[in-house]
Amino acid sequence: MTGKYQKLLDEGLSSLSLHLDQGQRDQLDAYIAEFELFNPVYKLVAASGEDLVIRHILDSLSGAPTLASLCATFASCRIADFGSGAGLPGIPLAIALPSYSFTLVERMGRRVDFLRNALLRASLQDRVRVIDKDLKEVKDQFDVITFRAFHPLADILDLVAPLLGEGGYVCAYKALKEQVEEELVQVERTCKSTWKARFVPLEVPHLEASRMLCLMQKI
Numbered sequence: 001m002t003g004k005y006q007k008l009l010d011e012g013l014s015s016l017s018l019h020l021d022q023g024q025r026d027q028l029d030a031y032i033a034e035f036e037l038f039n040p041v042y043k044l045v046a047a048s049g050e051d052l053v054i055r056h057i058l059d060s061l062s063g064a065p066t067l068a069s070l071c072a073t074f075a076s077c078r079i080a081d082f083g084s085g086a087g088l089p090g091i092p093l094a095i096a097l098p099s100y101s102f103t104l105v106e107r108m109g110r111r112v113d114f115l116r117n118a119l120l121r122a123s124l125q126d127r128v129r130v131i132d133k134d135l136k137e138v139k140d141q142f143d144v145i146t147f148r149a150f151h152p153l154a155d156i157l158d159l160v161a162p163l164l165g166e167g168g169y170v171c172a173y174k175a176l177k178e179q180v181e182e183e184l185v186q187v188e189r190t191c192k193s194t195w196k197a198r199f200v201p202l203e204v205p206h207l208e209a210s211r212m213l214c215l216m217q218k219i
C-alpha cells in the first residue's frame with residue numbers, strides 16, 4: 001500500500017531517524033486511513049489531513065527514539081499507553097517499536113471500539129491489547145507507561161505508581177517546560193508517591209511548537 005501522505009511521512013520519519021520497513025509503513029498507512037475514516041464520526045481529534053499527520057502521528061513518533069532506548073534496558077519491556085483515545089501515542093509507537101508488546105488503556109466505549117478496529121486494520125491485534133477500563137481498575141504492571149493529553153501529573157501519579165514495575169519509567173508527552181515544572185511542584189506538594197524527573201526535548205517535523213517528554217521514575 002502507498003499512503004497518500006507518503007512524502008510527508010518519508011520526510012518526517014527521516015528527520016526523526018526512524019527506519020520503518022515496508023510492513024511497518026503499511027501498518028502506519030492503514031492506521032492513518034482508519035483514523036481519517038472514523039474521525040468525522042467519532043470526533044477523535046480536531047485536526048484533519050496533513051495537520052492530523054503532523055500534530056498526531058509525527059508528534060507521537062517523535063518520542064520513539066527515546067522510548068526505544070528506555071525499552072532496551074528491560075529484558076522484555078511491557079509498555080502501556082494510558083488514556084490512549086484514538087491510539088496516541090500508543091499505536092504509532094507500537095508500529096515503530098515492533099519488538100515490544102503494548103497495552104492501550106481507554107475507558108470510553110466509542111474510542112475502545114475505534115482502537116480495536118484500528119488494531120485489526122493495521123494487523124497489530126496480536127501485539128497490542130486494549131484494556132477497556134478506567135485506569136483505577138487496572139491491575140497489571142508495566143516497565144514503560146506513556147500518556148499524552150491526559151490528566152495533570154498531580155492528579156494521576158499516585159494511581160500510576162503501583163502500575164509501574166521496578167525501575168520503570170513514566171513518559172509523559174508534554175508541551176511547555178514551565179507548565180510541566182509547575183505540575184511537578186504540585187506533585188511534590190500533593191502526591192504520596194515521590195518521583196525524580198528529567199526532560200527530553202522533542203522536535204516534531206513540520207511543527208513549530210515546543211514539545212518534550214517528561215521522564216519520571218519512582219524514588
Ligand SMILES: C[S@@+](CC[C@H](N)C(=O)[O-])C[C@H]1O[C@@H](n2cnc3c(N)ncnc32)[C@H](O)[C@@H]1O
Pocket residue numbers: 045082083084085086087088089105106107108111133134135136147148149150
Ligand atoms: C484528551 S484525550 C487524549 C487521547 C490521546 N492520548 C491523545 O493524545 O490524543 C484523553 C483520553 O483519556 C481517556 N481517559 C481519561 N481518564 C481516564 C482514566 N482514568 N482511565 C482511562 N482512560 C481515561 C479519555 O476517555 C480520553 O480518551
